[in-house]
Amino acid sequence: MQEGVSGRVLKNFGVVLRGRGIAALFTLTATALMANSLSASEFGLVILLHTYVLAVRGALNFRTFEAVVRFGVPLHESNDDQGLKRLFRSTSIIDFTASAAATLVGVSAASVAGGFLHWDDQMVSLATLYALVMLTTAIGTPNGILRLYDRFDALSVWYTVGPLVRVVLVAIAWMRDAHMYVFISIWAVAFLVENSWLFIRGHKELRVHLGGSIWQGFQWREIRQTSREFRHFIAVVYWQTNVDLLPKHLAVLLAGGLLGPAAAGMFRLARDFSTILSKPAMMLREVLFPDLTRILHTGSEGFHELGYRAVRLAGLTGLVLVMVSIPTAGPVLGIIGEEYTRASTLVTLMLLAATFELAGSPLRAAAYAMGRVSSTLRIHILGVMVYFGLFYFLTPGLGLTGPGIAAIVASFLTLLLMLRLVRLTPGDPGST
Numbered sequence: 001m002q003e004g005v006s007g008r009v010l011k012n013f014g015v016v017l018r019g020r021g022i023a024a025l026f027t028l029t030a031t032a033l034m035a036n037s038l039s040a041s042e043f044g045l046v047i048l049l050h051t052y053v054l055a056v057r058g059a060l061n062f063r064t065f066e067a068v069v070r071f072g073v074p075l076h077e078s079n080d081d082q083g084l085k086r087l088f089r090s091t092s093i094i095d096f097t098a099s100a101a102a103t104l105v106g107v108s109a110a111s112v113a114g115g116f117l118h119w120d121d122q123m124v125s126l127a128t129l130y131a132l133v134m135l136t137t138a139i140g141t142p143n144g145i146l147r148l149y150d151r152f153d154a155l156s157v158w159y160t161v162g163p164l165v166r167v168v169l170v171a172i173a174w175m176r177d178a179h180m181y182v183f184i185s186i187w188a189v190a191f192l193v194e195n196s197w198l199f200i201r202g203h204k205e206l207r208v209h210l211g212g213s214i215w216q217g218f219q220w221r222e223i224r225q226t227s228r229e230f231r232h233f234i235a236v237v238y239w240q241t242n243v244d245l246l247p248k249h250l251a252v253l254l255a256g257g258l259l260g261p262a263a264a265g266m267f268r269l270a271r272d273f274s275t276i277l278s279k280p281a282m283m284l285r286e287v288l289f290p291d292l293t294r295i296l297h298t299g300s301e302g303f304h305e306l307g308y309r310a311v312r313l314a315g316l317t318g319l320v321l322v323m324v325s326i327p328t329a330g331p332v333l334g335i336i337g338e339e340y341t342r343a344s345t346l347v348t349l350m351l352l353a354a355t356f357e358l359a360g361s362p363l364r365a366a367a368y369a370m371g372r373v374s375s376t377l378r379i380h381i382l383g384v385m386v387y388f389g390l391f392y393f394l395t396p397g398l399g400l401t402g403p404g405i406a407a408i409v410a411s412f413l414t415l416l417l418m419l420r421l422v423r424l425t426p427g428d429p430g431s432t
Contacts, residue, residue, distance in 0.1 A: 015152045015153050015156045018156055019155065019156025019157060019158070019159040019160055020156075020159050022159070022160050022163075023159040023160045023162075023163040023164075024163075024275055026160065026163035026164055026166065026167040027163045027166065027167070027272065027275075028272055028273070028275075029167050029170075030163065030166045030167040030170040030171075031268075031269060031272050032269075032335075032336045033167075033170050033171060033174040034046065034170055034173075034174070034183050035265065035269060035336050035337060035340060036174070036336050036337055037173070037174045037177065037178070037183070038180055038183065040261075040262035040265055040266070040337075040339050040340070041260075041261050041262050041265075042180045043262075043265040044256065044260070044261030044262050044263070044264045044265030044266075044268075045119075045123065045180065045261050046180060046183050046184055046187065046265075047252065047264060047265045047268045048117055048119075048252065048253065048256050048261060048264055049123070049126060049127055049130055049184060049187075050130075050184075050187050050191075051249050051252045051253055051264075051268070052106075052110075052113050052117075052127055052130075052253065053106055053127075053130055053131055053133065053134060053191075054249045055245065055249040055250055055253060056102055056105050056106040056109065056131065056134070057102045057106075057134050057137055058241065058242065058244075058245035058248075058249055059102075059105075059242060059245065060098045060101050060102040060105065061098060061102075061137075061140075061238075061241050061245075062094050062095075062098055062140065062234055062237065062238045062241070063140060063237050063238070063240075063241045064091035064092075064094050064095055064140030064141055064144060064234070065140045065141070065143035065144030065147060066144070066233075066237050066368070067087075067091055067144070067230065067233055067234055067237065068087065068088070068091055068140075068141060068143075068144025068145060068147070068148055069144055069147050069148060070233060070368070071087055071230060071233075072084060072087055072144065072148045073148065075087065076148060076149075081210055084210065085210060085214045085216075085217075086222055088141055088145070088206070088214045089214055089215065089218055089222060090222065090226055090230070091140060091141045091144065092138070092141045092214070094140070094234065095138035095139065095140045095141050096138045098137075098138070099134060099135060099136075099137045099138040100135070102134045102137065103131060103132060103134040103135050106127075106128075106130075106131025106132075106134055107128050107131045107132070110124050110125075110127040110128040110131065111124050113127065113253075114127065116253070116257055117253065117256050117257060117261075118260075118261075126181075126184060130184065130188055133188050133191050133192055133195075136191075136192050136195040136196055136199070137195055138199065139195050139198045139199050139202070141202065142198050142199050142201065142202020142203055142205075142206075143155070143198060143202060144202075145202045145203075145205055145206050146158075146201070146202055146205055149205055149209055151205055154201055154205065157201075158194065158197060158198045158201065161193060161194045161197045161198075162190040162191060162193060162194030163190070165189065165190040165193050165194070166186060166187065166190035169186040169189065169190070170183065170186055173186060232373075233373060236373040236374055236377050237373060239377055239381075240373065240376065240377045240380060243377065243380040243381055243383075243384050244380070247384060247387050247388075247407065247410070248271070251267070251271075251387075251388075251391065251403060252264055252267055252268050252271070254388075254391065254392075254395075255267040255395070255400075255403060258392075258395050258396060259395065259399065259400070262339075263399075263400060266340060266342060266343040266346070266400060267343070267346070267400060267403060269333070269336075269340060269343055270343045270346040270347045270350050270400070270404075271350060273325075273329070273347045273350065273351070274347070274350035274351050274353070274354040275354075317358070318351070318352075318354065318355025318356075318358045318359065319355055321351055321355070322348060322351045322352050322355055325347055325348045325351050326348055329344040329345075329347040329348055330344035333347070342399075342400060343400055345400070345401055345404065346400045346401060346403065346404045348404075349401065349404025349405060349407065349408060350403075350404055350407060352408050353404070353407035353408045353410075353411040353412075354411075356408070356411035356412045356414070356415045357411050357414075357415075359415055360411070360414060360415040360418050360419075363415075363418040363419055363421070363422045364376060364418060366422050367418065367421055367422055370422075372421060375421055376418070376421070379414060379417045379418055379421065380414060382413070382414075382417070383410045383411065383413055383414035383417075384410070386406075386409060386410045386413060387406050387407060387409075387410035388406075389406075390402070390405065390406035390409060390410070391403050391406040394406060
């Protein structure tokens, strides 16, 4: 059983890694072309605008695909189609509500964000319009459906849709020496296309397996009748999502507030390079989660062995890339533009932090499968507090090196605490 699970995990990880790898290459190329076409300040403004929308959406993202996997696996294994439909209805309502709420917040808070980020009235107006793209973000349930039915091949395609649109349009804009506003429009269009594609593809897969509409027989009292365990899981994962969000999107905004738009753009560029490791970390966690849940549900052996094997392999891979980045980061950034070479040290530091994140991703999947979502949340909250504390105090004096050191310390601390949590916890999916 354990060898079969390992094989499926490796297969799914390979499929998703291919899609994420292609997407990362497209995204990095599009970002580099835009950085080359615009001044550092204009580039930073585009990055800050998109990051603002991602931050608002992230603050109201309940990651319902996690609940679809956590509660859908037992229902699917027992062929409970009606139970699955009720689950999908509940998570879909959460998706639509969160999407609408995020849009309203994004539109109404644009002027507040503009004051912090030193935007003029025109940028505030652009942010207000840009926030409307969040109407298409009700995609958590379709995402979870593809994971539940082991359609990681479809997810791999989805990862490339937005980046492909972005890199093609950015290349055209770059050749035509387009204005900053054109690049803003391109980022928005790509965001709309990728969200729409996933929504359609997920519901197409749902019709294949269940047939008909999930809304047949729906009654509003179902919302009140969801289990306490479901509500607890949704609530904890929601806060975990916000904890994950802070070091990413809000850090870019903080860099812009402390050092200006140009530094924010460089910070984002360095972070994009670190996604070589941080994206696989997320993928590994999400691919492992369904199978670790199945192992616990069926009472099979090999739960901890599978997780620890993934930790060792992930950590070693990350360290190799860190070593490669030391002599190559500067020259690569120099190709984009000489002014961006200031971020070369930050690239290496962010890669090292991402290595610890990559090594810790299987541990988080294991903790979720065991039901230790609350403990996981507390550990990541501590990590974020350490990160932002060091970020705030180190950045004014050290410049772009400060965020890198903060990321390393926080991610290593989180890794150690997650390792301790998984080692001390028996495989009990009911514990929290």
